[in-house]
Amino acid sequence: MFITSKVIAALMGASMVNAHMIMSNPTPYSKDSLNNSPLAADGSDFPCKLRDNPFEAPSTETVIAIGESHPLTFIGSATHGGGSCQISLTTDLKPSKSSEWKVIKSFEGGCPANVDGNMSGGPDVVDPYSFNFTIPDGISAGKYTLAWTWFNRIGNREMYMNCAPITVSGGSSKRSPEELERRAASFPPMFVANVNGCTTPESVDIRFPQPGDIIEYDGEPTNLAKEGSEACTGTATFGGSGNTASGSSSSGSDSDSGSDSGSSSSGS
Structure with a gap:
């Protein structure tokens, strides 16, 4: 009985690992070798x-025009109560820990799904919640690496990160060159x-600093962290520039709650 219990526990654990979320659109780098587990806790596989x-690079290139809305979709069922996500860009086509990422959209809560725990199904289930993002003014035409990052609300403290070439x-x-330059720096x-x-x-959907x-x-x-609360505690050994509110551009931000600039639906 003891052995049987261990086997069952192992199978359940394997099921949970295999059912995590993976970005399906935009198409990630090296999709065939990309697993759907979180980043290593020691940061060894970041970014x-x-x-x-x-x-x-995938066989089909993802081309997105500035000002154009593009779908953000996922596959998997272990949504861990949703959480908060960001879409960021870097000009590095082979990013490293020293790469500079620019956030173009944040989802605070309900990403990649607005659920209490996990959805039913396995690793190949299509996430019924739909999202999108737009390449904003201030981003120049050219080749980029796009990153989707996710911080789950429930479960082990993890960071998920998938990257795609775009x-x-x-x-x-309609912005002047001066406005675009200021926008790029923001x-x-x-x-x-x-x-x-x-x-x-x-147990909270974090607010990004x-x-x-x-x-x-x-x-x-009710799941969203209180305004002014810390998004994380401890001393960051790398990537800490985005963990403080210094220089935050969130004041006067354009925010929405499931509007057509990035709606979320339950698929019901």
Whole structure:
């Protein structure tokens, strides 16, 4: 009976590992070797889940025009009560710990799903919750690495990160060159935690210290961390520039709650 219990526990554990979330659109780098587990707690595979040949481009290029809305979709069922996510860009096509990431959108709550725990199904279940993001003015046309990062609300304190190559094409803008230059300098750094000595609190959807100008709220208001509360505690050994409110561009931000600039639906 003891052996049977251990086997059952192991199988359940394996099921949970295999059912975590993975970004399906945009198509990630080296999709065939990308597993859906969180980043290593010691940060050894940060960023982008480093592994053998981690930056192989997909066969189909993802091209997004400036000002164009693009879907953000996921596969998997272990949503850990949702949480908070960010979409960030770097010009590095093979990112490293020293890469500079610019946040273009933050989801505070309900990402990648607005659920109490985990959804039913396995690793190949399509997440019924839909999201999107827009390449904003201030981002120049060219090639980038896009990162989706997720901090789960329930369970072990983890950071998930998938990366995808994208090409940004030019779009029309009514902003002056001076405005675009100021806009480019205003994008905040990506928040990093749970892999660098700074740990997020459990049971809340964290508020990012520097969420940027575009914030979407898709979770339950009662789950959202109180304003002014710390997003993580501890001394960050790397990636700490996005963990403080210094230079935050969130004041006067354009925020929404499931609006058409980035809606979330239950798929019901």
